[in-house]
Amino acid sequence: MGNALRLLQRCFEQQQPPAKPQEPLGPHGVTPATVGVSALARDLFNFDISSQVPDGLSHYVVSSKKAQANWYAKLSAAWKQTHPPPSTPAEAARLIIQTLKGHKKTDVEGLLQFYGLSLPEALPETLPDGTKQQLLTAPVVYRDISDGDTINVYVAATTIPQDVRLAVEERARARAIRNFTHADALQKTIQAAGFRIKDGQSNRPILEKKYRIRLRGIDAPETAMSYGKEAKEALAKMVQGKSLRVVLYGVDQYERHVGDVFCDGIFIQEAMLRGGHAWHYVAYDRRPEFQMWESEARKARRGLWASNNPQKPWEWRRESRNG
Structure with missing residues (x-):
């Protein structure tokens, strides 16, 4: 021994x-x-x-x-x-x-x-072309769920910029001398850089990097739209309090990471489409199974399809931009 x-x-x-x-x-x-x-x-x-x-x-x-x-x-x-x-x-x-x-x-x-x-x-046994990276996230909290297709996740930081590392160390020193005003200001600096810091046992810092995830291939109603709040709640019910596996494909024009999301063995996009909580975003994703899952929900009049003529989210956004 x-x-x-x-x-x-x-x-x-x-x-x-x-x-x-x-x-x-x-x-x-x-x-x-x-x-x-x-x-x-x-x-x-x-x-x-x-x-x-x-x-x-x-x-x-x-x-x-x-x-x-x-x-x-x-x-x-x-x-x-x-x-x-x-x-x-x-x-x-x-x-x-x-x-x-x-x-x-x-x-x-x-x-x-x-x-x-x-x-x-x-990872899934067969990965679509274009896969860039896989993330295993910390448990998701409700406030990080923006709507039915966008969510913030946090991942243990493995590469830390020098300025963030120094801010973390300075925050620890400020807390040690009970200068909480300065510590809180440093915390905001760390958050602005895209990181989250939590205090573990013995006040040891846990540093996590933030990723804003756009669920690939679906478009849920915006929260201000009809059925928007219901779509968000459907996503929250599946992921809140749980760790996720996210397979990333790239970054969109809004600097969101586009990816497939899995939770407890469930493919979240599939569940959102089958439940009638989102549209297949065919302009950006041509996977035929997505269209099949949406069609199933339409025929069963689930979720947003209970309405005779639900408005498409991309049309709603265009109208909003045009005033």
């Missing part, structure tokens, strides 16, 4: 220089070098010594601290049995997925997101 612990410690030391005592540990800190494989190695080593799971993990998973400790015991044993130990993000992610097979999908994806890890195996 002692030899295994020393091997695990050497693995961590080779991958990352020792941090300063005041520096936050693991991916919940603000230093880019603390994410990924080295963070997992460090946290497993710390768990073997203290039986404590990392601060901030509960923000990303749904199970209890006792369950989290069970995961880390399994992961620690699996790590020691792997020769050579994981050295790349893909290998570390594969170890987590294989070791925790049978556990809640939300927990496994949350743990991966906590360490900024992802695997090609976590």
Whole structure:
């Protein structure tokens, strides 16, 4: 046991220089070098010594601290049995997925997101052309749902601009001396840069990057339109309080990330179309299944199709622009 612990410690030391005592540990800190494989190695080593799971993990998973400790015991044993130990993000992610097979999908994806890890195996088996990136998000809160086709999500920050990192560090110092006015001003600066900061246990900062997501291929009624509020509530019912998997394709003219959204195994665009909560946005997406799902809802007169002649959102926006 002692030899295994020393091997695990050497693995961590080779991958990352020792941090300063005041520096936050693991991916919940603000230093880019603390994410990924080295963070997992460090946290497993710390768990073997203290039986404590990392601060901030509960923000990303749904199970209890006792369950989290069970995961880390399994992961620690699996790590020691792997020769050579994981050295790349893909290998570390594969170890987590294989070791925790049978556990809640939300927990496994949350743990991966906590360490900024992802695997090609976590994507749909067949990806459409043009896929750029996959995100595993923090749980969605209601205020981040704009309408039935646009949502803000937050992802563990792995690359942090220098000015944001300095602002986070200065905010921590301001809070330490109880200068909350200055700390709040710095928080606004961090938010304006597209990041969100939360305080985990022991006041260690959790930094997350904001992505504004436009659901690809659908167009829901605007909130000011007839059925607009109902469409937003339909989306909120599916995603509120849950972590999402988002497959990104690019950025639109409004700097929103266009992507397919999945939650608990459900393809959100499909659910919105089948429920009659959105139109197939055929001008930007020609997937035939989208048209089929919309047609099914039309025939059944579900959602917005209960109206004889619902207004198209793109026409409503054009009329609004024209006064």
